[in-house]
Amino acid sequence: MNAISRGCPSGGAHPVLSLAQVEALRAALSGRLLAVCFGSGVDSTAMLVALHAAGLRPDIITFADTGAEKPETLAHIEAMDSVLRAWGWPTVSVCRKKPKPTTGYQDLYGNCMANETLPSLAFGMKSCSVKWKQVPQDQFLMGARSGPNARPPHPVWEHAKATGQRIVKLIGYDCGKADLRRSKALKPADTNFDYVYPLQLVRWTRRDCVRAITQVLGADLVPIKSACFFCPASKHWELYWLAANHPELLERALLLERNALTGKHSRFDAVQFGASWEHLVRNADGFPSTTTTVGLGRSFSWNQWARVNDVVDEQFNVRRTAADRARFAALSNSLRDPDNALDSRTPGIPVVDITDSEQLELW
Structure with a gap:
């Protein structure tokens, strides 16, 4: 059994989580129905690493494909599926919105071209993310009664309803200023789901996420930034x-x-x-x-x-x-x-092993 299948860092490196961090994750998530919202980027990949290090297995992992993903992002899903199979975890379920045939388009890019508009983020709004990412993942879980996206509820959703449990959606927001601001603006629960941010429970910043992925999975599995190729947030x-x-x-x-x-x-x-x-x-x-x-x-x-x-x-x-x-x-x-994605593979920026003292000094 190799290091990846055990969920341990290769080469005898220091564990990626301290005992206190393991306990924080288990206290929040043990015994819950867990649905990972996987973005195929650094944060969500590191979230899987942290969960596995804490012995927490998600019940379902979903990724929403807008039809505008970079090839490397889709390739990373395939690579992570190999890791997940070695761990004995569910592989990534790719969700995709199906527009009505009368629209004449099949994806977010086609939507923008047909309507002669930019993605909503260019105007300071988030409707493109809701429509093409959040809703497809919700429908994959809860099902949809009619329309081109009609499907039965997922067994995890049916089990939650039958047992009176609430599914916890796990979101890969880290402890960077931007993600802390985003998470604080959101409610911890809505009608259908509870929301938890595991990376914030273990106090990982983007740099910690890259280091953890590198230690446990190797530098080749540090992904590029996950975003549409025409994302208005691009630098x-x-x-x-x-x-x-x-x-x-x-x-x-x-x-x-x-x-x-x-x-x-x-x-x-x-x-x-x-x-x-x-x-x-x-x-x-x-x-x-x-x-x-x-x-x-x-x-x-x-x-x-x-x-x-x-x-x-x-x-x-x-x-x-x-x-x-x-x-x-x-x-x-x-x-x-x-602190950007790819830094572990950028010449001149060393990869440093995480230690307990480094992790505990983040706050």
């Missing part, structure tokens, strides 16, 4: 990463932005800015200061960013020479801070 380093690794996906994102900002639902006002969106993208270095969403970056246009930084040619095709892609990769690495 400049992620755009360079996309240009270096998947230029075709960046081109699709640029097309989506152009389709939305020149389409019938565009909120861009040429009178306010003194020029059309197209003119500013092609000729200006930036947009005037405004609260109006001017692109996928909300305050900046991905098309304009790509032109100004010589990522695209005059036709907005992503440059694909070996030299260009090497430049994009170098810029991505230089802009990415140590």
Whole structure:
């Protein structure tokens, strides 16, 4: 039996959880029906590592595929399924929303293109996440009575109803400032589920998550950031990463932005800015200061960013020479801070074993 199947760090490394952390997880979760919401990113992968180290086996693990996932994200699910089988755990159940045939689209990208709009996050809202991620996972568990997503309830849901238990949804929010802010804004329960954030119970930050994955599963199973390839929350380093690794996906994102900002639902006002969106993208270095969403970056246009930084040619095709892609990769690495995903595989950023003292000093 290897280290992964035992759930222990390889090479005799220090355990990833202290006794106090194990007890915190067990006190909150032992004897409960557990449903892991797996995002196939660093936090949710580390959450599985922490649960296994505490001897807590989830009853179901779900992932919502928006149809816009990066290939590496989907490949990570397959890799984790091998780990989960070795642990004797349920593998990842991939959930996907099925739109009505009359919509003419099959995924989130098609939804945005058909409606000539950006993802709702570009306007400070979360409806795209609710519609394409939360609802499909809820329906996978609770079932749906009618429509293209009709399905019977999952046995875990039926068992919960039959025994009067509540399912606990486990969310991979860590102890970084952003995730702490998100979790505090949410209720601990709703009509159907209770919500718990295991990484916050063990006080892990993003760096702790990367270290734990590296120790237990190996550096190759530290995933990239999980997000749609046209996510409005993407940072400049992620755009360079996309240009270096998947230029075709960046081109699709640029097309989506152009389709939305020149389409019938565009909120861009040429009178306010003194020029059309197209003119500013092609000729200006930036947009005037405004609260109006001017692109996928909300305050900046991905098309304009790509032109100004010589990522695209005059036709907005992503440059694909070996030299260009090497430049994009170098810029991505230089802009990415140590707490981002992939840091365990980035030259110059050492992987340090977790110790009890490091974990207990996080607060």
